[in-house]
Amino acid sequence: MAGMNVSKRQLARQAEVARNDEALLRAARRVFARDGERASVNAIAEAAGVGMGTLYRRYSSKAALYERLLVLSNEQWNAAVQTAADHPDPWQGLQDLVIESVEYGQGTLAPLRKLTSLPPPTADLASAVDRDFEALVDRAHACGGLRGDVTATDILLLIEQLGRSPLVEQIEELGEDALTAEARAARRRLIAIALGGLAAAPHTDLPGPPPGHHLLTARWRAVS
Amino acid sequence: MAGMNVSKRQLARQAEVARNDEALLRAARRVFARDGERASVNAIAEAAGVGMGTLYRRYSSKAALYERLLVLSNEQWNAAVQTAADHPDPWQGLQDLVIESVEYGQGTLAPLRKLTSLPPPTADLASAVDRDFEALVDRAHACGGLRGDVTATDILLLIEQLGRSPLVEQIEELGEDALTAEARAARRRLIAIALGGLAAAPHTDLPGPPPGHHLLTARWRAVS
DNA sequence: TTAGTGCGGAGCAATTTGCTCCGCACACTG
DNA sequence: CAGTGTGCGGAGCAAATTGCTCCGCACTAA
Numbered sequence: 001m002a003g004m005n006v007s008k009r010q011l012a013r014q015a016e017v018a019r020n021d022e023a024l025l026r027a028a029r030r031v032f033a034r035d036g037e038r039a040s041v042n043a044i045a046e047a048a049g050v051g052m053g054t055l056y057r058r059y060s061s062k063a064a065l066y067e068r069l070l071v072l073s074n075e076q077w078n079a080a081v082q083t084a085a086d087h088p089d090p091w092q093g094l095q096d097l098v099i100e101s102v103e104y105g106q107g108t109l110a111p112l113r114k115l116t117s118l119p120p121p122t123a124d125l126a127s128a129v130d131r132d133f134e135a136l137v138d139r140a141h142a143c144g145g146l147r148g149d150v151t152a153t154d155i156l157l158l159i160e161q162l163g164r165s166p167l168v169e170q171i172e173e174l175g176e177d178a179l180t181a182e183a184r185a186a187r188r189r190l191i192a193i194a195l196g197g198l199a200a201a202p203h204t205d206l207p208g209p210p211p212g213h214h215l216l217t218a219r220w221r222a223v224s
Numbered sequence: 225m226a227g228m229n230v231s232k233r234q235l236a237r238q239a240e241v242a243r244n245d246e247a248l249l250r251a252a253r254r255v256f257a258r259d260g261e262r263a264s265v266n267a268i269a270e271a272a273g274v275g276m277g278t279l280y281r282r283y284s285s286k287a288a289l290y291e292r293l294l295v296l297s298n299e300q301w302n303a304a305v306q307t308a309a310d311h312p313d314p315w316q317g318l319q320d321l322v323i324e325s326v327e328y329g330q331g332t333l334a335p336l337r338k339l340t341s342l343p344p345p346t347a348d349l350a351s352a353v354d355r356d357f358e359a360l361v362d363r364a365h366a367c368g369g370l371r372g373d374v375t376a377t378d379i380l381l382l383i384e385q386l387g388r389s390p391l392v393e394q395i396e397e398l399g400e401d402a403l404t405a406e407a408r409a410a411r412r413r414l415i416a417i418a419l420g421g422l423a424a425a426p427h428t429d430l431p432g433p434p435p436g437h438h439l440l441t442a443r444w445r446a447v448s
Numbered sequence: 449t450t451a452g453t454g455c456g457g458a459g460c461a462a463t464t465t466g467c468t469c470c471g472c473a474c475a476c477t478g
Numbered sequence: 479c480a481g482t483g484t485g486c487g488g489a490g491c492a493a494a495t496t497g498c499t500c501c502g503c504a505c506t507a508a
Contacts, residue, residue, distance in 0.1 A: 017454075020455095040495075040497080041497060041498080042496080045457095050455080050456080051455060051456030051457055052498075052499090053455060053457075053499090054455060056498070056499080057454075061498080062498090107390070108390070111390070111394075111440050111441070149429065149434075150417070150430070151435070153434065153435045153436070153437055153440065154414070154417070154434065154435060156440060157411075157414060157435060157440075158414055158417065160390055160391060161385075161389060161390070161391065161411075161414055162385065164388065165385060166331070166332075166335070166385070166387075167335075167384060167385065170335075186377075186378075186381055187381075187385075190378070190381060190382055190385055190418075192421075193374070193378070193418060194418050195421065196421035197417035197418050197421030197422075197427070202426075203371060203421075205373065210373075210375040210377065210378065211377045211378060213377055215377065215381065216335050216380060219335055220334075220335070240485095244486095265466060266464090266465080266466090269488095274486080274487080275486060275488055276466090276467075276487075276488065277468090277469085277485085277487060278485080278486060278487075280467065280468080281486085285466080285467080286467090449508100450508085451506105451507090452505100453505085453506085453507105454503105454504095454505090455502105455503080455504080455505100456501105456502095456504105457500105457501100457502105458500095458501090459498105460500105461497100461498095462496080463494105463495080463497095464495070465495075466492100466493090466494095467492095467493105468490085468491080469488100469490090470487105470488100470490100471486105471487095471489105472486080472487085473485095473486080474483100474484085474485095474486100475482100475483090475484090476482085476484105477482080477483100478479100478481085
């Protein structure tokens with residue numbers, strides 16, 4: 001059979017290709033989130049550490065890459081809502097959902113629920129997830145965790161709002177891993193503050209140590 | 225004296241010029257906030273409803289316009305911190321400061337405190353204001369309004385984070401005033417949620433009616 | 449050696465950029 | 479009615495940037 005010709009070496013090669021591909025998608029999401037739909041393909045390829053040839057062998061055009069990212073983003077949202085819905089404590093599930101979605105960058109490529117206006121069956125699936133999300137919000141209200149006057153739309157807008165972070169985006173560009181981690185941690189505190197604002201009851205503690213003052217100034221070092 | 229030659233007509237003309245100038249600055253701030261330092265001068269002039277000639281008669285280059293905006297932004301911050309410091313209730317003063325600064329767009333052109341790294345005397349003035357701001361935060365802690373584990377840097381980062389709003393920016397572009405007002409109101413709720421998270425005590429009510437679901441979808445109408 | 453595979457990036461036509469500069473509209477003067 | 483001063487819009491230009499193609503290279507398997 002033909003399949004028996006596949007050597008171990010070929011498999012290793014395919015694995016490397018797959019890793020390459022993932023780096024490309026991850027970089028593309030970051031750059032598109034930062035620069036919008038008009039991000040340059042050069043910037044994306046460079047951020048992924050690959051050549052343009054590699055990019056264009058996988059995606060026929062910049063638009064195709066963008067649309068692929070939209071689909072992946074939608075899939076992540078579907079999965080995250082399902083996970084949250086399965087959590088025994090709806091309020092905890094909702095909090096986890098917000099944190100995970102903000103850090104993934106939901107709503108940075110396009111407003112959440114955008115795909116509702118895309119061709120079915122994606123659209124149908126998306127709207128089903130919307131209903132699940134609203135049901136989760138209702139249960140979080142009912143269990144007394146989520147403050148009563150906050151709507152599902154409020155939360156979607158909040159995720160969108162926190163997804164783009166000038167702090168994280170600008171510091172990522174400096175390319176220093178330690179600083180990037182600090183910036184992410186600082187944003188985690190902001191998320192926690194916002195979640196505290198969503199809660200009906202008094203706070204939980206803020207995560208991690210307070211952010212350093214240098215986060216405000218580091219971004220103004222000359223771009224390398 | 226020479227001044228007596230100035231006619232009423234000339235004064236009216238100067239007033240119109242001034243109005244024009246302000247429209248330019250306002251538009252420039254919006255566009256720079258949205259597109260970053262690489263916003264095009266065309267986009268700025270168009271957004272202000274003026275020709276390129278008008279722009280370049282006032283500012284020698286795009287960079288000069290940008291720097292002017294930075295200075296203005298710094299002045300606004302100085303004034304706002306002073307006002308907040310004068311408020312009899314430090315916690316209320318701080319809340320007002322956050323709301324005002326977010327809606328002005330503090331930190332959207334550059335991180336807050338950026339000007340500390342600019343030439344004096346601007347730098348000296350800026351660092352003096354920093355101290356005032358930190359003192360205000362301390363007093364807000366002491367009076368029991370602000371939760372204890374939130375730092376001044378947390379708040380600066382929060383202002384920066386909320387200043388850029390994909391919702392408001394994208395909906396503004398549609399050019400429908402009613403919708404824009406709704407988007408702004410929706411963001412006000414997010415600000416209130418965040419302020420609730422900053423508070424040591426239970427919430428105040430969220431302002432305005434809940435945001436409509438169409439805020440999530442309206443942005444996807446074709447760009448005119 | 450030969451064939452196959454995936455890669456980086458120089459190069460290309462087309463668009464966009466920052467900026468200049470000219471002609472126009474308008475009110476006032478002689 | 480010219481003449482003059484002033485502020486304006488936007489066509490136009492050189493230069494930079496864009497999306498995308500395509501060729502030569504490194505490496506493996508036979």
